[in-house]
Amino acid sequence: MEVNQMKKRIAIVLLAFLLVISSLVPAVSAEKPQLITIASGWVAGTYYPLSGIISRIVYKFLPGVRLTVESSGASVANCKLIAQELTDFALVQNDVAHYAYNGVAPTFEEPVKNIRGVVSFYPEPVHILVRKDSGIKSVAQLKGKRVAVGPLGSGTEVNTKNILGIYGITFDDIRAEHISAEEAGGFLKEGRVDAAFFTGGLGMPAVAEPCLVADMDLVEIPDDVFDKLKAKHPFYAQVVIPGGLYYDIEDRQSVTVLAQMVAHEGIPAKLVYDLLTVIFDEKGLEQIANGLPRVASYITLESALDGMAIPLHPGAELYYIEKGILK
Incomplete structure (x- = not known):
């Protein structure tokens, strides 16, 4: 057990070091932003407008990155998009994320082992x-x-x-x-x-x-x-x-x-870390409160891991350790 804990600490330290180094590397071109996608849900639901707000947060506060929102069939369909790496991020229900990761039939015939947790948003x-x-x-x-x-x-x-x-x-x-x-x-x-x-x-x-x-x-x-x-x-x-x-x-x-954001494991740790940073920044939370005030009332760092039943993305893990949410 102590050996595993030591390995985990070393991995976190190395990840933090890589994040610092990557932040010192200049962007290749300001004219070519990094394009990422998020699978949301029905236009008449909550996933779609929340994803739109997150896209605006990224546009305003995360230089060099653009987040495109894709309407979809929601949770189960989004987990399958993650499995095929046809989207970078997705909003899903926490129960469906668990079923996906563990391959619970008949909804999922095969485990979606590349799905990783990022944040829990609201009930x-x-x-x-x-x-x-x-x-x-x-x-x-x-x-x-x-x-x-x-x-x-x-x-x-x-x-x-x-x-x-x-x-x-x-x-x-x-x-x-x-x-x-x-x-x-x-x-x-x-x-x-x-x-x-x-x-x-x-x-x-x-x-x-x-x-x-x-x-x-x-x-x-x-x-x-x-x-x-x-x-x-x-x-x-x-x-x-x-x-x-x-x-x-x-x-x-x-x-x-619970509504959660997930990502596939191949997304760079720094991108996930930076995304959480701008979402939980005061300006990011203000954007959510302006657009979806009832949803915003549930989004806190203290509840960010509620109902999280799948492994965290390394970038998310580092973020929550730094914020004292994870030990």
């Missing part, structure tokens, strides 16, 4: 939205109903399967619609589905918009169901979606996962 509650005139008060009542379950390969689809499974319901027992969050809201308004699952930050537009134009409600997940869910899938936590957030809907108890 992502599962919203189960229904029309009030549907009479649906419990997940148990979804059997035989038309339900939007999230796009194929999304974290929402995984969460939907997990929750339905506690009630003994599979996709064969419902009329599943694999559609985006934005489409699901439209389908609910038009009465084309009876319920829709959304996993995303509190106040997500895809949930708020249908509540503005039609009478909606959120289905609760009670304590006994949560206990069974957590016993089987330990990444879930309880959360209360506050009343008034979605107009006249009162407090509703649900479950949540």
Whole structure:
């Protein structure tokens, strides 16, 4: 154990030395910035606007680097992009990151061993939205109903399967619609589905918009169901979606996962270190607060490693050691 700890300390010291040396090397050309990408999610979700803000932070405060935001199918799809190194960074749910790294079937047939953790951002509650005139008060009542379950390969689809499974319901027992969050809201308004699952930050537009134009409600997940869910899938936590957030809907108890940024292991340590530096700088946090104030309230150094169930990227590890978050 002591030998392993010594090796780890030596590796960290060497990495820190390389970061210092690389910072002394002049940029090859100010006209040719380093281009990197981040896979986000649906345009109507939270990943996409948060990624856009991070891109602006990079543009303003990280000279010589440009971050391009790519809309995607969200968590599962993003992990697969990381596996193929088709993106540099990605936003994913912490449960999906764990499934990816460990190759948990059927979602991942092979482990995504090159995925590395960078930072945990904010809780992502599962919203189960229904029309009030549907009479649906419990997940148990979804059997035989038309339900939007999230796009194929999304974290929402995984969460939907997990929750339905506690009630003994599979996709064969419902009329599943694999559609985006934005489409699901439209389908609910038009009465084309009876319920829709959304996993995303509190106040997500895809949930708020249908509540503005039609009478909606959120289905609760009670304590006994949560206990069974957590016993089987330990990444879930309880959360209360506050009343008034979605107009006249009162407090509703649900479950949540965490939104995290990940990278593939081939990304230079200095780039990851520098990215975290500008995000957690006062000016970076101010940018997030201006664009997504509710999300920004959760982003702190103290919570940056909450729910992190995959190995950290070396650049992130060094950053958190320097900040006293890791020992």
